[in-house]
Amino acid sequence: MNIPPHPQGFLRIVTALLMAAGLAGAITPATAATPAERYTQFCAMCHLPGVHGAPKVGRHDDWLPRLKPGLNMVYRNAVEGMPNTAMLARGGADLSEAEVRAVVDFMLAASALPASALRNAARYDRFGLSDRDFIRRDTSRDGFLSRSEVSADPLLLKNFSRFDSNRDGRLSETEYRNAETALERERIAANVDDATLTAAVKQALAAVRGIDFEYVKFDVSGGELTVKGIVGHAEVAVRAQDALKRITGLKRISNNLVSGDQISWD
Numbered sequence: 654m655n656i657p658p659h660p661q662g663f664l665r666i667v668t669a670l671l672m673a674a675g676l677a678g679a680i681t682p683a684t685a686a687t688p689a690e691r692y693t694q695f696c697a698m699c700h701l702p703g704v705h706g707a708p709k710v711g712r713h714d715d716w717l718p719r720l721k722p723g724l725n726m727v728y729r730n731a732v733e734g735m736p737n738t739a740m741l742a743r744g745g746a747d748l749s750e751a752e753v754r755a756v757v758d759f760m761l762a763a764s765a766l767p768a769s770a771l772r773n774a775a776r777y778d779r780f781g782l783s784d785r786d787f788i789r790r791d792t793s794r795d796g797f798l799s800r801s802e803v804s805a806d807p808l809l810l811k812n813f814s815r816f817d818s819n820r821d822g823r824l825s826e827t828e829y830r831n832a833e834t835a836l837e838r839e840r841i842a843a844n845v846d847d848a849t850l851t852a853a854v855k856q857a858l859a860a861v862r863g864i865d866f867e868y869v870k871f872d873v874s875g876g877e878l879t880v881k882g883i884v885g886h887a888e889v890a891v892r893a894q895d896a897l898k899r900i901t902g903l904k905r906i907s908n909n910l911v912s913g914d915q916i917s918w919d
């Protein structure tokens with residue numbers, strides 16, 4: 654038998670033949686890495702020591718709060734990455750979605766999580782929610798937003814009944830999405846000059862705990878805002894985003910804040 658010119662292709666053919674014969678486990682080509690091996694190669698550098706605020710594998714206290722919004726969110730955060738943090742999409746590795754999920758399963762198993770936490774996570778997943786902001790705000794984990802759950806957002810609170818279409822006193826995910834879309838449209842439609850916007854942005858950011866103007870800079874031009882700099886924790890960037898997206902007249906918000914945890918890398 655002649656060896657083909659591309660060794661990779663050759664390896665694939667051999668693997669395919671072995672798989673067909675049920676013998677793939679007999680050799681371990683690079684393409685057959687286990688989740689544990691992928692974890693070691695791509696994730697452990699952050700998730701073993703817990704650098705940049707990464708939840709440590711093996712320490713279940715680091716994982717418990719992350720399970721509350723459901724397992725789907727955990728998988729999704731691993732696949733899509735977490736904005737403003739060192740957690741890049743797929744951990745920055747060239748892995749398929751299924752491979753990333755398998756690595757997450759390995760990480761969770763290695764963290765010995767209590768069965769009750771996994772059960773509660775599965776229960777929340779059954780609501781089939783997907784809006785990150787909605788899920789983040791649903792602290793009672795009942796699949797709906799109450800007035801008190803949106804109290805940090807005065808504009809939404811003020812418009813609560815306008816968007817509670819079925820008048821049941823709470824917002825479903827669909828009602829919340831409609832509210833967000835409408836409020837965003839209204840925000841963008843307003844015409845406000847850059848100087849006024851600059852003052853409003855300054856005021857909004859100053860009210861966010863954890864923003865230090867020595868490390869955070871922003872610029873408004875043509876109604877579009879760019880914010881960049883360093884904050885102590887990813888949560889601060891999220892709070893900043895919440896405050897900014899309610900400023901009437903801002904056409905676009907580009908939030909490039911990074912959490913300080915990330916900086917300790919260098």
Ligand code: HEC
Nearest residue numbers: 695696699705706707719727730731738739740744756887
């Ligand atoms: C450069 C460091 C880094 C690498 C590499 C990395 N992570 Fe992360 N990861 C983080 C940080 C930081 C967080 C926490 C972000 C936050 O919540 O502030 C995180 C969070 C997570 C979470 C929790 C998600 C949630 O819902 O809270 C999972 C799951 C995860 N990473 C999986 C992975 C997997 C799988 C890999 C490898 C394929 C990986 N990570 C590689 C830094 C890293």
